[in-house]
Amino acid sequence: MSDVARAAGVSLATVSKVINGRYGVAQATVERVQQVIQELGYEVSLGAQSLRSHRTNVLGILVAEFEPFSTELLKGASREVAGTGYQLLAYSGGDGDVAAIGWERRSLARLSGSLIDGAVIVTPTVVETKQGFHVVAVDPHTGPSGLPTVDSDNFAGAVLATNYLLSLGHRRIGHISGRPDLESARLREAGFRKAMADADVPVDESLVRVGGFRIESAAGTAAELLTLADRPTAVFAGNDLSAISTIDVARNMGITVPDDLSVIGFDNVPESALVNPPLTTIMQPLQRMGAEALRLLIDLIGGVDRDTHIRLPTELVVRASCRPYAPAWRRLPLSTRPASTGD
């Protein structure tokens, strides 16, 4: 900045005023300084600026890691931020150690009070928000606290998924749930139970197991379920990752999806369409959630008085991983079937 000041023959303060569009600078000076800034290709340092002014016009999106879920949100947020004058800074604070708790607090402490004017935090477990600094949580793990929140209707989505399986004639339906301390996981399990109850189908507790929302942990759970003597004919996985994992495990066990086993997921991350067979799942409008979260954050910063809890609807996306229930003998080649009993 001092280079600019020197080249333009003015003081640092004047350059700063020009950059920030403050009053009290002669038009001619403004133009000259801007000219020099252009020529030198100068840009204010985000670090220094934030340190001093606590206003940067940069909004943060804090995630544990960049995976399909968070990057979808990012796409939505990126679209929404266009034209607002804000820039987006996405920070991945997880240190590879997946279970590492507290990344959201650490990241926030590291960036807030400087650098960013507000933050969207993706799937935080806990957040103590600092006074005067705006934060909105997307799909928080502990459910709406006092914090402004954007999430989707996990309960209704789970009912949707379960009803779909039920409508296909399945009765022995398994559920691979997320960690029980996560609100979304609890709601999905609750929706599952509600739909089963409404259909008067008792839940076999041996078919409901914790899968933890991750590929590896879900694989173990899926294996348990599928080695059961009386294994389920359909599985509602707590999220797409678990579902993909389940399909994988099934394949390795010689169980064909969807012929021998129907699988439905939750989230509709792009990857769910890429597996074989393409996954039937419940869509959360992830990009829209990202966009809504960003809009909410901007409104909060702008002091707009508005609703601070946004819940978006889920939808069934039918692809190819589920099919109507058929007893085992119906799935045999025609020639080897027992004589038809008309069932």
Add this chain to the structure above:
Amino acid sequence: MSDVARAAGVSLATVSKVINGRYGVAQATVERVQQVIQELGYEVSLGAQSLRSHRTNVLGILVAEFEPFSTELLKGASREVAGTGYQLLAYSGGDGDVAAIGWERRSLARLSGSLIDGAVIVTPTVVETKQGFHVVAVDPHTGPSGLPTVDSDNFAGAVLATNYLLSLGHRRIGHISGRPDLESARLREAGFRKAMADADVPVDESLVRVGGFRIESAAGTAAELLTLADRPTAVFAGNDLSAISTIDVARNMGITVPDDLSVIGFDNVPESALVNPPLTTIMQPLQRMGAEALRLLIDLIGGVDRDTHIRLPTELVVRASCRPYAPAWRRLPLSTRPASTGD
């Protein structure tokens, strides 16, 4: 930080030394200070730290916006960064104005020299790299300059795409290219022409048009191509977005893909599997490119002597948007076809 110092009964300097693991602090003091840091949940401010020390252990990924291409890279980079001790900061410097040139320079100026220790820049047009600050370019628009670069083999990929269409029996093949000032666009067109020439199929210049790599601009180009009296039977689109756009335009004109028109794309972004029909395309290993770029950057910072140009192979991904060429009458219902001539 002064809170910590006061609570621990030491000076600011000592706290700083503890945080940065400097020598010359008594073990007992170290422990006491760390204890206090824990209790207070203190984290150093990224802004202030970088301002002073020019070392933050944060690596930047600079993109114009968060769209399918850049977010795939992000996923790969995120995986690669785990366990390295670095954190990832993705910055979207485009201001919504798509054509806005120079975002890469602006973003870099804003973040470098502070905040980040090095940067991966996605599809930059120009980059004058500052001395002592490491930058690697992914898929730069102007081709390998002196800069360390990661890209995929655009030329070979285009040959792959064109040969596939050729092998399906197509001869009237159109190409919707990207902007001619982009290296990747030029290479894809060159590959197209090479494959055509090798197959002794003359290129009809009226079927080769600029589409600009974006949904909207490609739509106009696709419309031009498809309203031609003697329209192509197959189109090699310069990227998936253009291909998706082409399918869309065709549908609106009553032209069915792949029955009446084969379309092949380039990139294999996740979205390409989600369109109807699922897009046959050329895969660039995007996540791997992101991972390689990050690894290269870390090596550069670490002073590792290594190859600084990485070119990854492309691959044909067959989905459902292409099918063997058949003359128009062969696509009529059987009953209305002219008598077979044995062709």
Add this chain to the structure above:
DNA sequence: TTGAAAGCGCTAACAT
């Protein structure tokens, strides 16, 4: 082993 103090690039209050 510890602390005092200078200064990183910038902004804002205050002087001129």
Add this chain to the structure above:
DNA sequence: ATGTTAGCGCTTTCAA
């Protein structure tokens, strides 16, 4: 209308 100057939170000599 412009310039001077005091910090923002931190790291790093250098002195004690």
